[in-house]
Amino acid sequence: MQDWFCDGIRLTYAKSSFTKNDMHQGHSNADVVRLHFGLKGDYSVTYNQIGKSFDLAGGHHNLFYSKEFDMEFFNKTRKIETFGIQFPKEKFLQFTDNANDALQRFSEKILKGENVIFSGKWGAIDLPIQQVIRQVLHNPYTNGLQQLFLLSKSIELLVLSTEAILSPQESKSSVIKNNTEKEKIIAARDIINEHLKAPLTLSQLAKMTGLNEYKLKHGFKETFKSTVFNYLNEQRLLLARDYLRDTQKSVAEIAYDMGYSTPQYFNNAFKRKFGRTPKSVRKNP
Template sequence: MEQQQQVKHEHGVMKFTRWNCDNILLGHSISTFTDYVDFPASSPTDVIRLHFGMKGNYSFSYRQLNRSFDLIGSHHNIMWSNGFDMVMQNKTLEIETFGIQFPKDLFIQYTQHASDQLKRFTEDIVNGRSSLFSERWAAIDPGIDQVIQQIIHCRYNGDLKKLFLLSKSIELLVLSADAYRTPVNQKDTIIKSSTDKEKIIAVRDLINERVSAPPNLSEIAKTVGLNEYKLKRGFKETFNTTVFGYLTEQRLHLAHRYLRDTQKTAAQIALELGYATPQHFNNAFKKKFGITPYSVRNNP
């Protein structure tokens, strides 16, 4: 069900983990490069691909779609062609991606009566037209990120793990499609350049790195080179939540994982994640998950 591998090549190293769940394939990879290069990628498989660019910037040309894309970290989309041939170029020295491949018949079964956009996408698949779910690549919001992290850090084994991966694959499909439900009016957006988009992604990464002792807004703004107004509005525009809301979500989901997977006490976790008191942590946790930290530890 799970395969881990490290592949060295002349321009760097790729570490990846793959899971096979009833012919649904999931994969997580971290690639590090020594320089900036073009490299081909191809596959003959006839599957629907959910692609999540978690960190790093890159471009690629996709022959079957007759399209090229230049992407900044934190993006996702759904695509289909009967096999693919691409040429990719890394724009950063580290790239992290996650993907899910659904067998065509199973994907059609799940989506042919779903949202209008999914039905149109499924129609293209049925009629053999190579297709991209959306012209706009949406940002990976906290909900999508948390499901991906749950898969990467899954602690289950055997049939329970298979059931867990199946449920999370479908959940990611739903969240990915739902991310495009509200059209974006480009005239109203404040983040218009790739430089500003990179700065907003840097804000997210800064919060993730310092979740236990986060910088304040003025420090973040100074670090990434944005004024506070543009930072706050641009972050909400990109991730569908405020900077503080994102920090709260990350803290609580990290706490949930620590309670499941480590022997740290709730008090230790509260202190490590920057809560003023264990009671404050307990209240926030219960509000988010509907149960106490004690319940997670004693009812895994």
């Protein structure tokens, strides 16, 4: 588990490993609004104060409030990865004072002391949300600059999350027909992330997830608002940027590590994505 704190806000990243699938309990007395992101893993959860239960597959987010917090969850996979932001109640109400109608209604219930969840429909973690969480996990800042950075990213994730949840539902022609297929699409994303240095072909990825190529391509775009190819390229470049900041590897070494045929090809792709060269990132992260 890793925590960051800024202006009373707590950001937490956690990776949990279990020896078996079992029931677990959690409790907190903190009077906060919770923004929860399930990054990886499947589980069912019951929020006692809110009186609701959910069956969740990795790649989801929602916002909820209760003065006290008790939950029960059953891990369906042996590894679960989560990210969360806890906003002090008064701070959250300040941020959402002039927000959209849905957030204002949510805030009004908090003011009345009601236990409330923002939506019964959990949002999917799309590429913009994933990128901001990654920026937090790999932020290079310290002291006051880090505080300012974390505050801005907390608000950005609040906006991205609520907007994603409120976005129109997929049409009736949705490629993904059930939760099993959704879990396979999320598994495809996780497999891509695990093979960034040696990318799989679409047919290999389809075989590993048990999906045909049509459902994989269109289901992936429906879920993550990105094609498989574009997602792979985005993640490779983001990982390359992390290496530039966090390691002493040369630009050429990183280019080959990421599977680029030449350093020049990597340099051009990096510049198109970030508007600067890899060497400039290393000099001025």
